[in-house]
Amino acid sequence: MARAVIDPVTRIEGHLRVECEVTDGVVKDAWVSGTLYRGMETVMLDRQPEDAFYVTQRICGVCPISHSHASSMSTEAALGIEIPNNARLIRNLLEAAQFLHSHILWFYTLAALDFVSPINALSANIADTYALAQAAGTRVADFGAIAKRLTAFAENGQLSFLGGHYWDHPGYVLPPELDLIATAHYLEALEMQAVANEVVAVIGGKFPHPMTSVPGGTAFVPTEQKLDDILFRFTRLKDFIDTALIPDTLAIAPFILETTTYGGGCGNFLSWGVFDSADRDPYNRFLPRGFVTGGLTAEEVGPDDVTEYVEHSWYDSASGLNPAKGETSVNFDEYNVDNKYSYGKAARCKEKPAEVGPLARMVAAYVYEAGGKTLVEDTSVRTPKALIDLTLEALGVAGKPEVLVSLLGRIAARNLEAAYVVDLALMWVNELVGAIKGGDSSYFKARESFDGQGAGLWEAPRGSVGHWIDIKNNKIQGYQVVAPTTWDIAPRDAAGVAGPMEQALIGAPVFDVERPLEMLRIAHSFDP
């Protein structure tokens, strides 16, 4: 028996510690700890609801748009505002840009280095690299120049951000040519995630922390030029997703198929739903709302189904509260896995731990589609079920969607979701152009009320995000946020049930407790 610890878990947003008890090379128990407390919910008190839109998105510099949308939606729910249709489309486009930015950045910059070794890429044969890229249907780059640059980097003796890592770990199994392709795309992905954020800048002024999805609609009024700028960039992103992100995923997967055998986790999947349709019904969102706890059915779920426990978290506020009545009173105690060990609260849905994120959304969408629901009328859009079925077939496991509930499944789901979202984005640009041509010039609805309570339930790239607001006389009396990562990195609850990431770690193999690569991969797969 040994303890394997990763602290800090790098290549994430925020501060995270993962500790596992490992016996005979297998994780027997796991504790995941959020090690930063900032207190946004308390800072928001006594301010005006619009201020929450601007400030609360600063919880997360990777998914500020999703937080800002959840915040504005909570205010709109509280004050009874339905935003204009043009604002709905503009918010969908902004959110889509956020998803594409985040998913591309996650796969190449944050997660890939758990599988791809740029050091191993140094021994790639350049001709073979071109041949492999062609065979895999993935895009080519100037592989020779990139190899030369990598070599210069390595020979300089300063490995910079690649330094100190265990590149000789036997878990790095890709052929050097594939490592070189992925490294080339790592560099290109830096460009593409920035292109996605240029869309954010066009609509919202800047990324991170865009400025225009104010409660009531949007402050952005598109011009023909701006719409063209947006369309051009989504077209570039679609090209990259189709010729790099998806083929790279399929090229790497066969080498790491053993990752379909672990890392699955709690098996309960929550999606609040994201990307509003014209009728604003959360069950008709393009990625619909649902709670899947096994089998091919999705339950209805809403804000009242959430509870947060603090028995194992560094708070002395009451435990088991719904966020509408939530409290946040921080009280650090020592780090003790048998008692309190995290600033994360244990969020539970219908009293169960719930995984959130692309896998959860794609599972929910798959279940709905399998039940005969049409997610999108436009047949040029590749839907979640079609994308998943094609992938299962490519990996030789056709008809076995349960394979998705694994480490590899969580990785693949994120990249497949990007393919669906970019198709939707192109569709919405055209829809917006049509609406404007048709004379619709409404973008914002001023509020008429100054009191109310509401919840904004939405999805960030990394999972379900909820903001709860209580407004009296135009002042915020109560504000609670259940962020995506709160769900996934949840510690144990009152009953001692482990959180989703903890459950995903339990049962995973660990080849070397001093260099726990498998644990790092599982933590990253949640994009915490």
Add this chain to the structure above:
Amino acid sequence: MAHEGHNALHDLLTVRGVTRRDFLKYCGSIAAALGMSETMAPQIAAALEGAPKLMPTLWLNGGSCTGCTESIAQVDSPDVATIVLDYLSTNYFETIMAAAGEQAEKQIEETIAEGGYIVIYEGSVMTGQDGNTLLVAGKKGTEILSEAARGAAAVIAVGSCAVDGGWVYGYPNPAEATGVQAWLNHEGITTPVVNLPTCPVNPEWIVAMVVQLLLVADRDVAAFVEKTEWVTRSYTDRKYGAVDLLMPKGIFGQSIHDNCPRRGHFENGEFVTEFGSKEEAMGYCLYKVGCKGPQTFTNCPVVRWNRRTSWCVEAGSPCIGCGGLNWVDNNSPFFHRLADMQMGDALGNVQPGSVGAVVGGVAAAALVAHGLGMKAAGRVGDGPPMEEMKKYDRKRLAKKGGDK
């Protein structure tokens, strides 16, 4: 070409297909960001091309949202900006580094032991719960900062959180956040701190500072401080008292209002009064919906954001003044314009430009210079009809039942 084939930069430029013309153009934009004449571009280019080895850098994340890291990832790539950043050897950078856990922590220890490095600090300094509100590898975040800063050649505090605690410092500051300079003062650490506020930081400013420190000043911190023009902003931290912040004048010496492309509409009295309206479509001034441009001192309208794609005001949002100090408390409610702060009544009938200077805490000399600048641009005159606006505000507030 004098530098042909003989240095790392030339190779990098060639590999990435950047022409010399593009390169000089970029050096010109760096010069502009530093407040120098664009005719300095050749000197900057020469300094860049003569650069020696990589400068060891520790990028530390305090109580951050990682937004400043995200922001730096938005520079042009592959382009000259990333090449400039290639001059840094980022030995520790939690968000992008391959290593994790123990292996990552070793990178910090080794870099500190070797010395001659800079620290880039992102996020608030977390002092709450006796420093336990941020733990990394079981260590308090405050201890990590102190250890790294003590031996550093310089610290660059990026983003509002690192500068003065940012939104985390917002009342009642439950996590007892503070800024890097305030914390280092408290610890008696005298390493120079360069402050780059806004939320997040604009990556072009980091590039400009890196160029200035590594290349124009040849990594000599004393020369860097001497060769850069600074403004000093002062504020009082509720826990740590008076703090003076050093900021590069080229970036933080002019108000947003002065450089705003919508400024002409302000002069003409053409305002947006509701979001997403006809007036917005015509690009009118956002002052009446709360724009904090007059009191906020950054060159956002010039440098813009996300590879010069746009910026807040261009997209239709009022500036919320995230480049100011304690911006969440001082500038909210964000939709209420400056007149609501009663600054005009307290100081007599002053124009937004000079109110901005006072709120921004700029020294009196800067205020004079600013006023002269306004005059030279022919912008002072009688100014816009402030009293009418205040009347309008009062009426609007009474009608909508809102309060401050």
